[in-house]
Amino acid sequence: MGAARAGIRPGEATIEMADMSEARGLWDRIGELLFANELEPTVSNFDICRRYVLGIDEALVASVDQAIARHGGLTRTAVASLVALHSRAIATDEIIRFAQQARAKADEAATVIGEAQGVTRRFADALEAGATTLATGAGAEVVIADLLAETRLMTERAWTAEDRIRKASEEIHDLRTRLAEASVTANSDPLTGLPNRRALEARLRLAYDAAKEQSRTFSLAICDIDHFKRINDTHGHPIGDQVIKLIASSLSKVGSDSLFVARYGGEEFVVVFDDAEPEEAMSRLDMIRADVAARQVTVRRTGETVGRVTFSSGIAGMRGRRDTSAMLKAADEALYRAKSEGRNRICVA
Template structure:
């Protein structure tokens, strides 16, 4: 009992230290940030602690970009993999139990039919009333046992089926969580990489167009420094929401990392990809950001975008590099604009 109390006290103390550290370093206050700081202060993930300590010593900001990077590198994959593994194991155990129950029911049913067959062959003459009564009583008892067994099995099967459904839903939730960015609700970098690879295979085999847009929020670091990380998070959610509102068929919008977003556009050529990126940029210009805590008007958010289209011989890496080069060209030429690969190909 004493050890359990001591453990609870230690955990409460650690939680208090985590909250204090998050406040001290103006860290965002969503669950992923708490997990990262908890892992650091508890010493559970040494590599994460080393990198975070380097940021702190260097006087760097511990905002959403740093938090998400640390989480994805040191915690995300392992965390969700463990959850998925546990849930999968539970499903397999439940299926094994279900199979055992069915086999037991089949064995009981075979015994019942064997008993009935034996009773039929040994049935007494109708004139032998005492033996006839005993025969009927044995038959009734065997039937009642079979009915009870079937009723029990039905209840067990219903319970098992419900448990398997719950576990399957939990596994699906874990799968979605593993592919979703916690802050924006968009697909994350892992989902982006998987989807881009799939789209590449289709583009290569079937010759279907494929376009990639990489967008970056202009002056995001300055915005974070001036208004705080909570408002910076609000900016990222606003951009994500605007992109989602203007999403075209089959588009996959992802948070690429930090203040960068990547949009995969299957069956879309370069010009249409630019039109889509421009539609999002123009939509953002019509929205004024208001700080929720003070109702202060903070101005409008702008983004720069680079657009690249698949060409024969491309790899996912080469396509990303071209889109990124186009994005850099957009930033060098004044930001708040969309540039395609044509502007950088000589």
């Protein structure tokens, strides 16, 4: 059952929980989304569903809706791609900065709690001493007055501590929100909107581990735009950027939920084919290559003719290779062979 049929839509809950019943409602909605789509309640799956239900990440909501529209629900492969693209990994300097700020707020809260514990101990000591004095029957009025003063002081300090802890909690929540916002751009390529190299590395780890655990396989392809330097030199970098976007769009539109496309850098892309041997991956990718090569590319704004744009590719499978680095190396070598054999072709490692 897909998420849409489960009756769950984004934005139906707010970030701030007014009471425990709202928190329980959010928990139930996330659980419904997980189990309606037969997803394991892992930390990453739970986080994706939580952010979707809350509607706090527009890019993620759009990605989930696209997956639901295409497949009728969230498959495990689709969620793995979402985790890779929308994970909370950000740049190292940002991680350090957020961590330092969060640590400072946590230390502040710990200090307040320590102070409150000290006040509580002093109040308990005062109560015990007062009770002992009262038991002797001496100075009752003075003892009671002292205890009332201690009670008033403790109450005031408790209110102050509560206010400081509340403010620290709000600031920590703000840090978490800013961290989530930063992650939107940290894992995507600004030109094409595709997952970037950081997201690709996470996706490859997921694919490799899943294939090993489930005794399956997968393949990957490195695609490189042919004569891209010539395109830049002849037509300029803005046109080169449009060509990159054209290839990115072509690679993204073909295939199914089991195909993941990322910009590897420059004019290179990596395509991940889940549960596919290199021959199957080649067959699917070659349809894209042929479709792209058949077009005459023109610049819509100026009418300038760019001509045919092609790409070459090298494909490597998982079998016989110890890790994803070995797969990438093999695919790169196959790509070099495709280039040397005339370009606009695919070679398998």
